[in-house]
Amino acid sequence: MHYVKYRKDVENSSFLSPLPNFLFIQLFRKYVTLSTVEVRHIFCPPLSSFVRAQDDRNPLSHQSPSMENALSQAMDRYIVYLQAEENKSPLTVANYRRSLNLLLDLLGVSDAKNIDKTVIRTLKSKLHGAKARSGKPLSITTKNYHLTVLRAFLRYLLQDEEMDGIYAPDRIQRFKQEERQVKVLRREELSRLLESPDVSTRTGKRDKAIMELFFSTGLRLAELRSLNVRDLNFDTREISVRGKRGKIRVVFLSDRAVDSLRAYLEARTDDLTPLFIRNMEKAQETMPPGEEFRLSRISIYNVVSAHAAAFLRDGSSEEWSGFKECAGVTGACGFEYDADLHACD
Known part of the structure; x- marks a missing residue:
């Protein structure tokens, strides 16, 4: 397509590299006639593309190419929101992206509006049986982190996108966790x-x-x-x-x-x-x-x-x-x- 040349030029332009993604998007749209979604996919690859680039040996990071759906697109928008408006650190954004990849795979729905009590119960069951890359079961802390990311994502859809039919984030209960025993040196x-x-x-x-x-x-x-x-x-x-x-x-x-x-x-x-x-x-x-x-x-x-x-x-x-x-x-x-x-x- 005609934007490939522009994408290559932008990637090779060192003076643009420090700019945040939302400035890239505005700058790019000024000179190229593309929709916002098309431009975002140039500078902010969709979650499904990110997942396909993961290590295939990790079952939690594998995702079917057919999952480019309404839920995946909503997650893409949320990632852009975290970067452009919330100004989250690159490390935080990367952690959220990985968690959303896993949730996209485990939720089993194509639209955020389809998330309900039954879907959440199934998700928690899958998280309970999921294993990390090392082969060990996910810790309670890790499972609760994924649920926290899901709650934040749903809250974004409710409050920032004002989307109807979204499951109430506060209804998602985290796994019970034992109080941490802090060791103190004498x-x-x-x-x-x-x-x-x-x-x-x-x-x-x-x-x-x-x-x-x-x-x-x-x-x-x-x-x-x-x-x-x-x-x-x-x-x-x-x-x-x-x-x-x-x-x-x-x-x-x-x-x-x-x-x-x-x-x-x-x-x-x-x-x-x-x-x-x-x-x-x-x-x-x-x-x-x-x-x-x-x-x-x-x-x-x-x-x-x-x-x-x-x-x-x-x-x-x-x-x-x-x-x-x-x-x-x-x-x-x-x-x-x-x-x-x-x-x-």
Whole structure:
């Protein structure tokens, strides 16, 4: 078709790549006579196309090409809504898209108006018997997440598209879930865990700074990763954190976190922007900003997990397996961790 050339030109235009999808659509429609749906399918592939590109070995990700129907199209519109109007992060949109793919397969209806109590009961039964890519049954948390996405999708159809005959989202009950048992480290155990990095090396100083900051502030992993050197203010003992949707908040630091961060930054010989970096030997030869040296999420995850695993091998009184358990006690150090009033808030 005639829009293929324009699509190729747009894809090869680097100055357009940072624009959100809805700006792509408006820009494209200005020069090409296409319907909104056709343009959306160029820049926002339909869910059915996305599903067909998934790994065929995963039965939960397989979808018949014939499922390009009213329900699939409504889900496409919802994805565009999340990106253009709700300004959801790319990771959130990707998670919603995967969940909608699964729901499209399991619901067994071609129109959102056909979703009723019987369909929901059948869906919950299928979720109960579904298995993840690893072959293990879906956890209660995962199943409830899919139901939450379905509720949000139906609420969008009711409130934003004002569609009649939509099943009430609040009538969809989640699976019952046991209360989470939070494991708490004793003061001496926490101190021993935080002293585990070898601070005679630059990497050890970095790991200790990560651990101290992570445990004293309770930052999300993505927030900790996105920190830059300029976000630190040692005079006021605070750090500016970019949270969800780019919102910035101020977090106060404990004395131990400040000392560890100072030692780490003094050991660095570069002027790169990211606070936590990898390959510090090579980084000192690189000009700013040096985003390619920023530690990845999995690298930070591995730092905490490695020290937690060593902590377990050395004889912890609790059965700790790594990052998840450590994350459960971050920010809970309180006064016993030499934190001031601000750090405990």
